[in-house]
Amino acid sequence: MGARSRRPRSSCQPDWQRAWKTHSSITSRSVYLLFVVIVLVYGIIAIHDIPARIARKRHHPHEDAIHTAGCRARMALALRCTQRQGGTSDWSTLAQ
Numbered sequence: 001m002g003a004r005s006r007r008p009r010s011s012c013q014p015d016w017q018r019a020w021k022t023h024s025s026i027t028s029r030s031v032y033l034l035f036v037v038i039v040l041v042y043g044i045i046a047i048h049d050i051p052a053r054i055a056r057k058r059h060h061p062h063e064d065a066i067h068t069a070g071c072r073a074r075m076a077l078a079l080r081c082t083q084r085q086g087g088t089s090d091w092s093t094l095a096q
Contacts, residue, residue: 048074 052067060066 044074044077 048070049067052063052070054060055063055066
């Protein structure tokens with residue numbers, strides 16, 4: 001009764017099955033990452049719209065100004081996130 005060598009299971013699969021398995025895992029990760037990014041962006045928009053919704057509900061006289069302030073805060077956040085690492089936070093350098 002000699003020891004019989006067995007091939008690893010992965011080598012028994014045809015090449016197309018291994019390629020499909022790798023491709024499907026990459027695709028599922030990409031879809032998951034895309035979903036997370038969409039949820040985060042929507043969450044940021046929703047959080048910045050809360051004061052405007054409250055003002056609209058209470059018929060506040062400065063409703064438009066409150067909405068504009070929320071939009072400006074969102075834009076400032078976007079500018080802050082896109083600045084270079086180690087860059088300055090001086091607004092005058094953004095135009096250069």
